Amino acid sequence: xxxxxNSGDIILDAVLTDTGRMRLAKGDGSFSIAKFAxxxxxxxxxxxxxxxxxxxxxxxxxxxxxxxxxxxxxxTSVLKSRLVSIERKDILYxxxxxxxxxxDTAKHxxxxxxxxxxxxxxxxxxxNGAQSIATGMLNGYQPVNSTHHIQVDxxxxxxxxxxxxxxxxxxxxxxxxxxxxxxxxSLVSFAQGAAPSTPSFxxxxxxxxxxxxxxxxxxxxxxxxxxxxxxxxxxxxKFSFKIAASLELRTSTYLFNKLGSTGTAALSNDNGTxxxxxxxxxxxxxxxxxxxxxxxxxxxxxxxxKYTG
Numbered sequence: 001x002x003x004x005x006n007s008g009d010i011i012l013d014a015v016l017t018d019t020g021r022m023r024l025a026k027g028d029g030s031f032s033i034a035k036f037a038x039x040x041x042x043x044x045x046x047x048x049x050x051x052x053x054x055x056x057x058x059x060x061x062x063x064x065x066x067x068x069x070x071x072x073x074x075x076t077s078v079l080k081s082r083l084v085s086i087e088r089k090d091i092l093y094x095x096x097x098x099x100x101x102x103x104d105t106a107k108h109x110x111x112x113x114x115x116x117x118x119x120x121x122x123x124x125x126x127x128n129g130a131q132s133i134a135t136g137m138l139n140g141y142q143p144v145n146s147t148h149h150i151q152v153d154x155x156x157x158x159x160x161x162x163x164x165x166x167x168x169x170x171x172x173x174x175x176x177x178x179x180x181x182x183x184x185x186s187l188v189s190f191a192q193g194a195a196p197s198t199p200s201f202x203x204x205x206x207x208x209x210x211x212x213x214x215x216x217x218x219x220x221x222x223x224x225x226x227x228x229x230x231x232x233x234x235x236x237x238k239f240s241f242k243i244a245a246s247l248e249l250r251t252s253t254y255l256f257n258k259l260g261s262t263g264t265a266a267l268s269n270d271n272g273t274x275x276x277x278x279x280x281x282x283x284x285x286x287x288x289x290x291x292x293x294x295x296x297x298x299x300x301x302x303x304x305x306k307y308t309g
Contacts, residue, residue, distance in 0.1 A: 082295030098230040108136025115140035117245035121307040134269040140245035155231035167234035175292040182208035188242040189218035256281035279309030
């Protein structure tokens with residue numbers, strides 16, 4: 001959506017997403033807008049100038065003059081920064097989401113979470129299972145065989161507040177949504193022996209949406225003050241998960257040929273084993289995690305890898 005100033009009148013420019021248009025096109029009277037979201041992705045609030053010599057009326061002038069984007073119909077491309085309403089006036093810090101990248105939750109040296117998709121790829125990287133999988137790699141073939149996972153922490157990331165302080169209840173995320181390309185993989189909880197979860201919805205762009213709720217669940221847990229965390233101040237919850245490669249990635253190179261690239265350098269393991277250059281293909285993608293209460297969103301880089309030598 002976008003608010004456009006047209007000769008003094010405020011015009012609301014709203015469009016339906018692709019899925020909304022599809023449902024409207026049914027023409028059976030069932031279409032009804034139950035929810036909507038507002039965003040301000042194009043606005044840079046760092047342009048607020050409280051030192052403007054012309055006075056307070058000019059502090060936000062640059063922001064107000066920022067061109068507003070037209071509304072997009074593709075739901076995967078919009079609303080990275082959702083607007084939320086908070087009635088309280090005593091909040092100095094808003095909660096954020098940050099990836100905790102240490103130990104079993106670390107990223108690979110290339111800056112992504114690497115997901116070997118099948119048995120031959122995992123075997124190549126672990127010397128037929130004799131060695132552990134490398135730091136930053138998630139076993140996409142059999143997630144249960146590795147403790148490596150992705151963890152995102154939520155809370156107030158400020159050193160001006162003690163991590164021992166209790167975060168206000170209305171700033172704690174207890175519900176998250178996760179978006180992942182359904183052609184590439186699915187969500188698996190960190191719980192031992194867990195099977196891939198079923199998405200709540202798969203849209204017309206093949207993006208699977210998972211909605212998870214409740215603290216102390218297979219995906220969501222409370223962070224204590226003693227826990228190691230990327231959050232410096234009061235902690236809320238953490239969202240932990242693994243990724244299972246899709247059947248198509250495990251059994252075929254079609255999507256790797258269509259969407260991916262061939263490795264130009266060796267993909268190394270901590271133990272010295274590696275996939276030689278040109279002997280592996282990869283697809284770079286993103287897993288998007290959003291806090292439903294606060295609207296804060298984080299994009300996590302994921303690289304699906306397949307041995308082709």
